[in-house]
Amino acid sequence: xxxxxxxxxxxxxxxxxxxxxxxxxxxxxxxxxxxxxxxxxxxxxxxxxxxxxxxxxxxxxxxxxxxxxxxxxxxxxxxxxxxxxxxxxxxxxxxxxxxxxxxxxxxxxxxxxxxxxxxxxxxxxxxxxxxxxxxxxxxxxxxxxxxxxxxxxxxxxxxxxxxxxxxxxxxxxxxxxxxxxxxxxxxxx
Numbered sequence: 001x002x003x004x005x006x007x008x009x010x011x012x013x014x015x016x017x018x019x020x021x022x023x024x025x026x027x028x029x030x031x032x033x034x035x036x037x038x039x040x041x042x043x044x045x046x047x048x049x050x051x052x053x054x055x056x057x058x059x060x061x062x063x064x065x066x067x068x069x070x071x072x073x074x075x076x077x078x079x080x081x082x083x084x085x086x087x088x089x090x091x092x093x094x095x096x097x098x099x100x101x102x103x104x105x106x107x108x109x110x111x112x113x114x115x116x117x118x119x120x121x122x123x124x125x126x127x128x129x130x131x132x133x134x135x136x137x138x139x140x141x142x143x144x145x146x147x148x149x150x151x152x153x154x155x156x157x158x159x160x161x162x163x164x165x166x167x168x169x170x171x172x173x174x175x176x177x178x179x180x181x182x183x184x185x186x187x188x189x
Contacts, residue, residue: 058072058149079109079162081113092173101176109183110187117151160186167186
């Protein structure tokens, strides 16, 4: 009678490995699905609010120069150019005419919202008159929103799409062309 024990042993070891291979394949398939869903979530904007490109802009409410509350999330459905600045900041002063020009030229295509840090209502109102600014300006005198947005230097400009997702962020003064380019990016164009 021939000895078939080695043949049986090979079949058994193959059978033992086969279910493991199915398990590995299932894990790989799961990993592909998870990575794919993560990529979709990141590309469409995360629901988590973080002051970083690709994430939903953290919401806030600040008072405008007339004392009225202005809430960032009220601008959902519009592209928002959010600018952190101060009256004493030379690059901020330098870019203000370009921001005003963008505001006037782009009209309904973009909502400009300027967040002044540390200024008093009187100082900021005088600055707005001096530069002929017609876009909304809100006051962050206690720096709570600047801290939320991790503002370390100014000016800081964020360009937020219609879904509230930050599509571009710049530290330092911008030219009008760079602003327009960032607005196009936030508009999906």
